[in-house]
Structure formats: C-alpha cells, structure tokens
Amino acid sequence: MNKKYIIAGLFSLTATLGNAQFVYDYLKAGDNYFAKADYSSAADYYEKYLNKDKGDKALQKGFDPYKPQLSAAKKDASVSSREKAQWQLAESYRLLNYPGKAEEAYKKLLDNNKAKFPLATFHLAQQLRALGKYDEAEAAFTAFLSAYSTQDENKKAAEREVLNLQFIKKELNKPEAQYYTVKQASGVLSSDGANYAPVWLDASTLLFTSTRPESNDGHHTNRLYLAKVKEEAISIASVPELKGTEQGAAAVTPDGNTLYITRWKATGVKNAALYTSTKQGETWSQPVLLSAAVNKEGYSAQQPFVTKDGRYLLFSSNQPGGEGGFDIWYAPIGADGKPGQPVNAGKQINTAADEHAPYYNEAAHTLVFASNGRVGMGGFDLFTSKGAPGSFETPENMGYPVNSVKDDIYFTAKAVDSDWMGEALVSSDRSAACCLELLAVTRKLPPPPVVKAPEPVKEPVVTPQPPVAEIADSGVLENVLYAYDKAELLDGSEASLNRLVAMLQANTNMVIEIGGHTDGKGREAYNQRLSLARAQSCVNYIIGKGISADRIIAKGYGASKPVAPNTNPDGSDNPEGRQLNRRTEFKILKR
Known part of the structure; x- marks a missing residue:
C-alpha cells in the first residue's frame, strides 16, 4: 500500500477519535454539571453534545467540568446516551425557569420517547402554561393524567394545574384588574441577569439582590445592592463589605442597624443559611451565622423578614417538622436580638409543595408569601393571609395582574398604612425569557359608587315590641x-x-x-x-x-x-x- 494513503488513513482515524473524544467530553461535562445542580452549564454542554454535527468550534473552548460529587446512577440500558442528554437538557431549562427553551427540548424528547419519560408530558404542559398557550397546556395535562396511573405528588400537581388553567381564564377577564398598573422597573433597577427580593431600608433606600455582572467576564453572582431614590433619580452601589459568597434575600430590623442575610456557596451542595450583619458607622460587619435553631444542619434557611415591631423573624426553610418542601417559619426575637426556637406557620399557610419569601404588613395585619402548592395562576403565586404569627387565616390568591402565569415572588410595600397596596414591588419573570425582574405595582381604588336618593316610603305601622334587654358595654x-x-x-x-x-x-x-x-x-x-x-x-x-x-x-x-x-x-x-x-x-x- 502506498505510504501516503497509510498516513492519510491515520490522520483520518485520529481526527475521528479526536472528535469522538470531544463529543464524550461534552456529555461527561453536561452530566457532571447537572449532578452539581449547575443547570446553566449543563444545558450548554448538552447542547454541544446533541448538536455536535453543527461544527461550532467556538463551543469547544473553556471545557473545565466540576468533578462529580454524587455517585453515578445505574445506567438504564433502555435509554440511550442521547435520550438521557435530551431529557436532562429539558430538565435544565425547566429548572432555570426558561420555558421557551424547555418547551422545545421536551417536544424533541417526546417525539419518540413518550413511554420512556412519562413525566416529560407533565413538565411540557407546565412550560406551555407559562408561555400562555393555555389550550395546548390543558390538552397536555389531560393526556398526562390519562396515561399516568401512579398516585403521587406529580399526579396531584397535574390535577391542580388543570384547576389553575380555569382560575387563569377567570382572572384574566375580571374587571378589578383595570385598577392595577404593573410596570417593569427601569434604569439601574433593570439589568442583565436577575433582580429580585426588594426591601425598603427607609423611605429613600431600597435593598435588593441582583446577578448583574460587575466585570467584563460575564460572570453572574448574587450580590446585595443599595438603591438610593432621590426625586425620581435612582443610583445604586453594591454592598462591598458583604462580598465573598453568593447572597440573596435580606431583611433589616426596625432600627436599621441589623441585617439578616441569605448566603450560600456558589459550588457544591447549595444549602442556604441565614446570617446577621450589624451596622458600624457607614459600613456593615462581616456576617455571622445564626444559631442551629434557625439553621438546621443539612437543610436551608432563607428569605428573612423582620416584623415592624421587631418581635419576629419570618423565613422559609425545608427543615424537618414542616408540611413538606419549603415552609414559612417564624421565630421570636429575644431582648438580646437573637432569634429563638422557630415555629412552623402550620397547615393554614404551608402545603406539601413550597412556600417562600414571607412579608408582613403590620398596619393591615396581613402576611404575604409565595406558594406553588395552591390553585392560582401557575408557578409561584403571591398569597395574603390576615392575622398574626400563631393565628393566620386561610390565604387568598392576590390574583391578576399582581400574579402571572410564571413565577411571582418577593413582595414589599413602601407604604405602611391601610392602603399598603397603593405602591408595591414584586419579583417576577413574566416578561423575561428567564430570570426574575423587579416590577412596580400600583393600585388606584375604584371611585365610590353613585348612591341614588332613596324614594319616599310610607310610614310603617309601628307594632309595639316587648322591651329589649339592655346589653352591657x-x-x-x-x-x-x-x-x-x-x-x-x-x-x-x-x-x-x-x-x-x-x-x-x-x-x-x-x-x-x-x-x-x-x-x-x-x-x-x-x-x-x-x-x-x-x-x-x-x-x-x-x-x-x-x-x-x-x-x-x-x-x-x-x-x-x-x-x-x-x-x-x-x-x-x-x-x-x-x-x-x-x-x-x-x-x-x-x-
């Protein structure tokens, strides 16, 4: 055989093996990132693996997968590597709250694999509902319930989603919606990345969390920011003393001198915990972890709120003793400023699903929180409950347009009087492909009804009545x-x-x-x-x-x-x- 053909054949074999290695690395990287719950990176590498024939060489750069910490699941011989990658790609987009991409990925998976992935139809239906495709969503939920015989939380959730669709249609047509205005926050309160969890420190200072990149590397880290509002002009600055880890929702004590902060690691097991930081002049101290009474080892505690009277710390946690998933808890704050033993808000508030982001308005004696375990618009909805810690009433859905068919969470009101809904901020991904954004919600109360003058009536015949017993004051x-x-x-x-x-x-x-x-x-x-x-x-x-x-x-x-x-x-x-x-x-x- 001619030597040049042998060399050419070797080059061809080497190129084939090299390409196969790249493909294997993409799949391995996707699996490793997925196991680490880094769904953004997982989706990138699954896209590279599934679209390897498109030849985008730029996608081959920057391969640096995490080492897996979880043991590999036993491989199901009936599911191919491509099928598994397609499933986990769809799951990654769903868990990233990216319904447009998730819909596409689930539909590709279901073209030939309905029997292998029974939950794919359920999750596809959720994405369709989030995208406002209500008829398609209802058909998909109905198909899932017809084929799915297991009596579990997925079946209950699908049955609730059918009720959600009925609730959505009613809410979108209710006349009261005309009294609300919902606008996306603009200027520095809007950015690339997420903006969420607003809380007013005072009448002109807003604290919120953002994943806006602070450098040109495009890296998104959850950080706390202060927004100063002065005559319509808004300027922001990060809280530099509190850098060093991912930190989300925060709360402030009534005197403005103590912050409760949610923090978690950027990598590894992402259990969140609550910390405190005290104000020292114009700076904040390094955060200190709260006691094990609040931060149960192996579980998350997050999204704090301190009542206006300073008596209670409310937060969300998946610690044992709840109703399932994340629940709303409250802990009394002692004279030393330390929270005591937390108490679960109970079945009146919590469900077997997740409840998040408590907010309490003292003037209205009303708790506001987010839940995905009740009938509503879909995803997380905001609910209100009258009462006080220990005696909350049955929650009511805040309805459209405060809620949407996507996730609506993190409520704060600027006013503290009875018209506390007149000016509020919520976090929602309703107008975004992904990620939470800050939305300003205003409500103008309807004008009083026109009262017609009563028609004259004849004097009634008065029949003497027996004396009524006096009622003591x-x-x-x-x-x-x-x-x-x-x-x-x-x-x-x-x-x-x-x-x-x-x-x-x-x-x-x-x-x-x-x-x-x-x-x-x-x-x-x-x-x-x-x-x-x-x-x-x-x-x-x-x-x-x-x-x-x-x-x-x-x-x-x-x-x-x-x-x-x-x-x-x-x-x-x-x-x-x-x-x-x-x-x-x-x-x-x-x-």
Whole structure:
C-alpha cells in the first residue's frame, strides 16, 4: 500500500477519535454539571453534545467540568446516551425557569420517547402554561393524567394545574384588574441577569439582590445592592463589605442597624443559611451565622423578614417538622436580638409543595408569601393571609395582574398604612425569557359608587315590641379556655363565643373588641404576644360564623390591666388572683 494513503488513513482515524473524544467530553461535562445542580452549564454542554454535527468550534473552548460529587446512577440500558442528554437538557431549562427553551427540548424528547419519560408530558404542559398557550397546556395535562396511573405528588400537581388553567381564564377577564398598573422597573433597577427580593431600608433606600455582572467576564453572582431614590433619580452601589459568597434575600430590623442575610456557596451542595450583619458607622460587619435553631444542619434557611415591631423573624426553610418542601417559619426575637426556637406557620399557610419569601404588613395585619402548592395562576403565586404569627387565616390568591402565569415572588410595600397596596414591588419573570425582574405595582381604588336618593316610603305601622334587654358595654367571656401556653381554643369555649355571635347578628351595626389578658408571670413581650394571639383565635372563630371581619377587632393587653393582685401582701403567689387576670373580655366599640 502506498505510504501516503497509510498516513492519510491515520490522520483520518485520529481526527475521528479526536472528535469522538470531544463529543464524550461534552456529555461527561453536561452530566457532571447537572449532578452539581449547575443547570446553566449543563444545558450548554448538552447542547454541544446533541448538536455536535453543527461544527461550532467556538463551543469547544473553556471545557473545565466540576468533578462529580454524587455517585453515578445505574445506567438504564433502555435509554440511550442521547435520550438521557435530551431529557436532562429539558430538565435544565425547566429548572432555570426558561420555558421557551424547555418547551422545545421536551417536544424533541417526546417525539419518540413518550413511554420512556412519562413525566416529560407533565413538565411540557407546565412550560406551555407559562408561555400562555393555555389550550395546548390543558390538552397536555389531560393526556398526562390519562396515561399516568401512579398516585403521587406529580399526579396531584397535574390535577391542580388543570384547576389553575380555569382560575387563569377567570382572572384574566375580571374587571378589578383595570385598577392595577404593573410596570417593569427601569434604569439601574433593570439589568442583565436577575433582580429580585426588594426591601425598603427607609423611605429613600431600597435593598435588593441582583446577578448583574460587575466585570467584563460575564460572570453572574448574587450580590446585595443599595438603591438610593432621590426625586425620581435612582443610583445604586453594591454592598462591598458583604462580598465573598453568593447572597440573596435580606431583611433589616426596625432600627436599621441589623441585617439578616441569605448566603450560600456558589459550588457544591447549595444549602442556604441565614446570617446577621450589624451596622458600624457607614459600613456593615462581616456576617455571622445564626444559631442551629434557625439553621438546621443539612437543610436551608432563607428569605428573612423582620416584623415592624421587631418581635419576629419570618423565613422559609425545608427543615424537618414542616408540611413538606419549603415552609414559612417564624421565630421570636429575644431582648438580646437573637432569634429563638422557630415555629412552623402550620397547615393554614404551608402545603406539601413550597412556600417562600414571607412579608408582613403590620398596619393591615396581613402576611404575604409565595406558594406553588395552591390553585392560582401557575408557578409561584403571591398569597395574603390576615392575622398574626400563631393565628393566620386561610390565604387568598392576590390574583391578576399582581400574579402571572410564571413565577411571582418577593413582595414589599413602601407604604405602611391601610392602603399598603397603593405602591408595591414584586419579583417576577413574566416578561423575561428567564430570570426574575423587579416590577412596580400600583393600585388606584375604584371611585365610590353613585348612591341614588332613596324614594319616599310610607310610614310603617309601628307594632309595639316587648322591651329589649339592655346589653352591657363590656364584660368577661366566661369559660373561654385555651391550650396551655398556646392560643388554641379548647372544647367548651363555643357556648360563650356563640352568644357573642348571636348578639352581633341581632345588632348589625355593632362593632366590638376582643381583648386578651394574662397574669403577671412571664416576660412583658411574651405576655403581650400570647394575649393578642388568644384574642385573635376568638376573632377567627366569630368570623368563621359569618360575622364580617371589619366588625370585630383583636387586641392583646398582656398583664397591663389586672383585675386582682397576682401576689399576696406578703409577696407570696396569689393563684386565685392570677386566675382572674387570665381572661378574655369583649368591649362594644359601636352600637
């Protein structure tokens, strides 16, 4: 054989092997990045692997995959490498909240692999819903439910998504939407990358998180930024003292001197944790990790919020003891400024899915949070719940246009009065291919209805009525009992509360206050919280009987209004007096 043909053949074989090596490296890199939950990099390399015949040499640069930390899953012989890569490409785009790309990837996968990837139809339907393709989405969800026989969370989620589509159609046509204006924040509050988790430090200073690149390398890192608002002009600066790791949602104490910050590692297992940083002049101290009571090892704690009275730290966590996934938790803040043992907000707020980003408005006594476990517009929706920590009411969806068919999360209001929805900021990816953006939401209340002058009526014939028993202006509600050290009503409390319900039903203009009182034992702040929570439990019961919420107010007095001494003259304990002081009262505010 001619020598030049041998050499040419060797070159051809070498080129083929080299190309095969590049292809193998692309697949290996994609799998490694996917195992590390770095879905952006995983998608890049799966695209290179699946489109290897397009010959884009530029894509071969920069190959530096992470070493896998997770053991490789046992290979399913029925699934080829290309099928697996296509599935994980679609999953990467879904987990990146990139529905346009995810739709394309799932459809390519489902062309020939419906039986091998049963969840692909479900996830495709979610992407179609996020893209506003409601008829296609409904058909895909219906097809998934027809073929999927396993009774698990995926089936429940698909059934809820069908209800979501019905809710969406109703919300998009509701007349109340005309009173809302939703606009994307402009200028420095908008950038390449994500912008989310806004919180007002004061009337002119906004703290938020952004992944905008700070250099020309295009690297996106979650960092905290301060925006100064002065007569429509907005300037921003990063918080340089807090660099060094990924950090997201933050909260500030009422005095403005302490920050609670969400932090996590950029690589490896991405469990988030909560830290504090204190203000020292014009700078912030290096963040300090909160105790293990908040940051359970092996789990995430994130998205903090401090109530305006400084009594509670609210946050989201997937730690044990919840309802499933991420839940809303709250922890009392002690006199030393340290959060105590967290309490789960309970089934009234949390679901088996995820609840995130709590915000509490003191003036409106309203919790706002995001959930993907309730019927809504789809993805994460914002919900409101009246009440206080320990006694939240059934949440209500904030509806369109505050919510959209994509993810809506992180709410903050600038005003703290009763019209707190007049000017707000939310984070949403509704108008982006991916990534959260800051949106300004304003609401103008509808004009009052035109009241027609009443037509003259004939004087009614007055029939003498028997005298009505006089109703006392105030009194103690007898036999209203609670669980020890809790606000939960015990059996037997209904009779006294039902008498109040009857009184309110008979006097339709009457407004009353329910006051909770404790004895002198325990700290003042604790007694105040417990008395308010107990009063709120009574209010919730009465509202549940059909009485309007604007006719009944809960108030906690703690131990500030004793009716008997808590101790005897010699200083010894007076249990009879303390028992009289532990009471629930009603007071008529308007007849």
